[in-house]
Amino acid sequence: MKITLTVNGKQHELDLNGNETLLEVIRDHLKLTGTKSSCDEAECGSCTVIINGRSALSCITIACDCDGFSVETIEGLSSGEELHPIQQAFLDKGAVQCGFCTPGMIMSSKALLDNNPRPSKEEIKKSLDGNLCRCACYQKIFEAVYTAADKMAK
Amino acid sequence: MAENKKDNLYLNPVGKNVPRIDGRGLVTGQTKFTYDIKLPNMLYGKMIRSPHPHALIKNIDTSKAQKLPGVKAIVTAADTENIKFGSNEFFFPHTVDQLPFESEKVRYIGDEIGAVAAVDEETAVAALKLIDVEYEILPAVFDAVEAMKPTSPSIHSHVRNNIGLILPVNFGNSERGLRESDYIREDIFYTQSAAHACMETHVCVGQWEEFSNKITLWISHQAPFKVREALAKCLKMNLNSIRVIKMASGGGFGGKLEMLPMDFAACLLSKKASGLPVKMCYTREEEFSFSRRKHNMIYKLRSGVKKDGTIMAITGEVIADGGAYCSYGPTVLAAATMRIFMVYNIKNLKISGYRVYTNTPISGAIRGFGGVQSGFSIESHMDMLADGIGMDPIEFRLKNITGPNMVTTNKMIISSNGLRECIEKVTEACDWKNKYRKQSHICRGIGIGIAADVMGSKMYKSHESAGSIIKIEEDGSVYLFTGAADTGQGSNTVLSQIAAHELGVDFNRIKCTSADTEITPFDTGSFASRVTFISGNATLLAAKDAKKQILEIVANELKLDAEILDIQAEEVINKDSGSVVMTFSKALELCYSFNYGKQIIGTGSFNPRTTPIDFRTGEGNVSGSYGFEAQVAEVEVNKETGEITVLKLWDAHDIGKAINPQSVEGQIEGSLIMGLGYTFFEDLKMRNGKVMNANFANYKVPRSINIPPMESIFVETKDPQGPYGAKGMGEAALLPTSAAIANAVFDAVGIRLKELPFTPDKIIKALKEQELNDI
Numbered sequence A: 001m002k003i004t005l006t007v008n009g010k011q012h013e014l015d016l017n018g019n020e021t022l023l024e025v026i027r028d029h030l031k032l033t034g035t036k037s038s039c040d041e042a043e044c045g046s047c048t049v050i051i052n053g054r055s056a057l058s059c060i061t062i063a064c065d066c067d068g069f070s071v072e073t074i075e076g077l078s079s080g081e082e083l084h085p086i087q088q089a090f091l092d093k094g095a096v097q098c099g100f101c102t103p104g105m106i107m108s109s110k111a112l113l114d115n116n117p118r119p120s121k122e123e124i125k126k127s128l129d130g131n132l133c134r135c136a137c138y139q140k141i142f143e144a145v146y147t148a149a150d151k152m153a154k
Numbered sequence B: 001m002a003e004n005k006k007d008n009l010y011l012n013p014v015g016k017n018v019p020r021i022d023g024r025g026l027v028t029g030q031t032k033f034t035y036d037i038k039l040p041n042m043l044y045g046k047m048i049r050s051p052h053p054h055a056l057i058k059n060i061d062t063s064k065a066q067k068l069p070g071v072k073a074i075v076t077a078a079d080t081e082n083i084k085f086g087s088n089e090f091f092f093p094h095t096v097d098q099l100p101f102e103s104e105k106v107r108y109i110g111d112e113i114g115a116v117a118a119v120d121e122e123t124a125v126a127a128l129k130l131i132d133v134e135y136e137i138l139p140a141v142f143d144a145v146e147a148m149k150p151t152s153p154s155i156h157s158h159v160r161n162n163i164g165l166i167l168p169v170n171f172g173n174s175e176r177g178l179r180e181s182d183y184i185r186e187d188i189f190y191t192q193s194a195a196h197a198c199m200e201t202h203v204c205v206g207q208w209e210e211f212s213n214k215i216t217l218w219i220s221h222q223a224p225f226k227v228r229e230a231l232a233k234c235l236k237m238n239l240n241s242i243r244v245i246k247m248a249s250g251g252g253f254g255g256k257l258e259m260l261p262m263d264f265a266a267c268l269l270s271k272k273a274s275g276l277p278v279k280m281c282y283t284r285e286e287e288f289s290f291s292r293r294k295h296n297m298i299y300k301l302r303s304g305v306k307k308d309g310t311i312m313a314i315t316g317e318v319i320a321d322g323g324a325y326c327s328y329g330p331t332v333l334a335a336a337t338m339r340i341f342m343v344y345n346i347k348n349l350k351i352s353g354y355r356v357y358t359n360t361p362i363s364g365a366i367r368g369f370g371g372v373q374s375g376f377s378i379e380s381h382m383d384m385l386a387d388g389i390g391m392d393p394i395e396f397r398l399k400n401i402t403g404p405n406m407v408t409t410n411k412m413i414i415s416s417n418g419l420r421e422c423i424e425k426v427t428e429a430c431d432w433k434n435k436y437r438k439q440s441h442i443c444r445g446i447g448i449g450i451a452a453d454v455m456g457s458k459m460y461k462s463h464e465s466a467g468s469i470i471k472i473e474e475d476g477s478v479y480l481f482t483g484a485a486d487t488g489q490g491s492n493t494v495l496s497q498i499a500a501h502e503l504g505v506d507f508n509r510i511k512c513t514s515a516d517t518e519i520t521p522f523d524t525g526s527f528a529s530r531v532t533f534i535s536g537n538a539t540l541l542a543a544k545d546a547k548k549q550i551l552e553i554v555a556n557e558l559k560l561d562a563e564i565l566d567i568q569a570e571e572v573i574n575k576d577s578g579s580v581v582m583t584f585s586k587a588l589e590l591c592y593s594f595n596y597g598k599q600i601i602g603t604g605s606f607n608p609r610t611t612p613i614d615f616r617t618g619e620g621n622v623s624g625s626y627g628f629e630a631q632v633a634e635v636e637v638n639k640e641t642g643e644i645t646v647l648k649l650w651d652a653h654d655i656g657k658a659i660n661p662q663s664v665e666g667q668i669e670g671s672l673i674m675g676l677g678y679t680f681f682e683d684l685k686m687r688n689g690k691v692m693n694a695n696f697a698n699y700k701v702p703r704s705i706n707i708p709p710m711e712s713i714f715v716e717t718k719d720p721q722g723p724y725g726a727k728g729m730g731e732a733a734l735l736p737t738s739a740a741i742a743n744a745v746f747d748a749v750g751i752r753l754k755e756l757p758f759t760p761d762k763i764i765k766a767l768k769e770q771e772l773n774d775i
């Protein structure tokens, strides 16, 4: 089955069997390994990407259902040396320990800020509920998202 | 200029919040984890596992699987040397009890008897179904107390009553201590098993190189040198024929501290498949079902105190469910039974620890070793003792705690000790005075727990050595090679801060390469909160060595005494006159100039001075330094629903010196949250030896909505042996969390919780019982 997928602004023509998940396509076909998987069953948020402006779990999204869609992954955020304000805030605030949850966490945060530029601390907490961080940097992550929102609003 | 230098995050970086040295790769998703490795022609491996909790292996037939297209290699015990591995070989040789692949008997559901490699995962899974293993099923035992009965099935023939290990701790005269007490009480505490649940599951890629007969293993791990050692032993190879490379690792928490059969299998499968690389990666279900887990323990305590609060005697018994093999059992049991001496000044103590084999998955190391289970039990018990004599729990603790510059009853040598200050600071921060016993009308309460931790224990290898190499190039760029394994705690950053600070250079000059057994010096691994203290000291020594070499050349050139020179903030200075002699860059140009041509390579090796523990009594100085902390939880109990809300957690921590305050805070917060999860919901549910909740839907770990406000307070005691006074602290904050919460619940509603986790049904039940007692 042939589909067209725009990933980080770049258009890809893909020939798929039909049952591949978006996660597989991103990681294995497009070699974008920034997106992780920690459960493969919609329970951890490590595989979060943004599809047409909304956060989505790529491990349970069938790639063929995304024909013509636009997908953002962690690789699309920074441009060259310049980090996205959310990435920079994660670094500055110490919101990264092992970093395995980080791509998913940052994509969920971006989806939030894209749709709600000035979330309250409570809203940040609630919207990151689907993203597990076993190192439990949560408090620092909340601060990072809050700070990034502040920066981006200026 | 001077002001600028002071503000510069990267000059004199010790004590500053330098961002993670590897942070950019992580936030951009470009860092490669083992999970991300995909090599040309790479095969995918799966373990052949026992479906039975206890059985004899009669026959293994792999012939049908061999014929499945896409299957490239199958290995079983017949392909191995049948050499056992374990984790505490030096002090406890009899606990070395696991084979890479079992050939005669299986002892838990999931026990490894071989492995398959195929062109893809599906084919490997399909091949597993074609392997015929004939078993003779044996009766099994799943409960530690049950397993100790003489009538229970015997799991290992070399032990009696399935007791794999007994650790007696015995000092003073406990009987007399109890007799002389004014108040005695007895409590039994129950703690559950739990999982590490790292976000990156266990994963490795093994490749055998035919022409050199060498193995390379890429792995997500905390102790790559230990993996190398176990592989060399089990494969009968030299250490330098095996290269273990630790990649960026998605968490460890004690779960990635040993070689597992899967690591062995990846190497052996690659050899059998003529050198094609083999990747083994656990699914989340495999991770929950077959990796090491926390020992569930029963902790009995009977203790006596004087009316004035003096602890007269503590006696007890610990029964730890060890599962099928010993793993890190000795270290865990030692932590569960002996740690109390670091915290309390006790003359009479008698606690016997038993680690019992059962037909359940293997219990091993997990953040805090056995200190979490004992922390909950002992700190709850202490609160009850204080309450029994009508004494304030803070006053009670202050009366009995250890202090600085003392030798404990079991001969631990404590130098810096900020425990008193931790208690004082934490009670002040939480406003204890105005809250304790004053909020029960709104079902609110406040509770305390205290703890201490070691920095390494020398229990895995007999020594606890770490090495560092610092290599400085002609342009002044610095390489730091350390054996320490960063699994997310930030050790690469902290060690680079130490290196830059001591060398007197900008942090940005440093590139850190860590935990590659072929390139970096040896290091026992990231566990027992040892890295900042031990690997930090090794790095400090390497930096001093490199600096000395540079200064000798500068001194020689300028006809000065090297002793009066130092490097500070990128400049070589004359300490006597305070004047700048030359820049650091110029000094390096000089080192690599026509006449000198001197390569700057500094080395450091550090092994803390301790004394071995006598495991018949518990006597010995296990660590070069000790860390301390006091923690307070404030809770609100909903009497209708049984729900407990944690309003806030405070943690005051004697960390010696915070090399990177932000990282320290991250470790404290991470520990507190892990403690919170264990207190309320983390529970590996078993039925007949099988894990019943092997996924994140049913095994709950803390999520963003569970996070209460937290406050970390640093107590900097500047340890005389720590690098810049620093001590380790990756685990201690988790130890008293359950007790602090339990004690807060008592303050709020008057019930004593002795069984973890504190689920609403247990709270409701306890409240009902309380009501009945009140009538």
Ligand code: FES
Pocket (backbone or CB within 6 Å): A036, A037, A038, A039, A040, A041, A042, A043, A044, A045, A046, A047, A048, A057, A058, A059, A060
């Ligand atoms: S991998 Fe998709 S939610 Fe866990």
Ligand code: FES
Pocket (backbone or CB within 6 Å): A095, A096, A097, A098, A099, A100, A101, A102, A132, A133, A134, A135, A136, A137, B199, B250, B251, B488
């Ligand atoms: S940083 Fe390790 S899981 Fe989030």
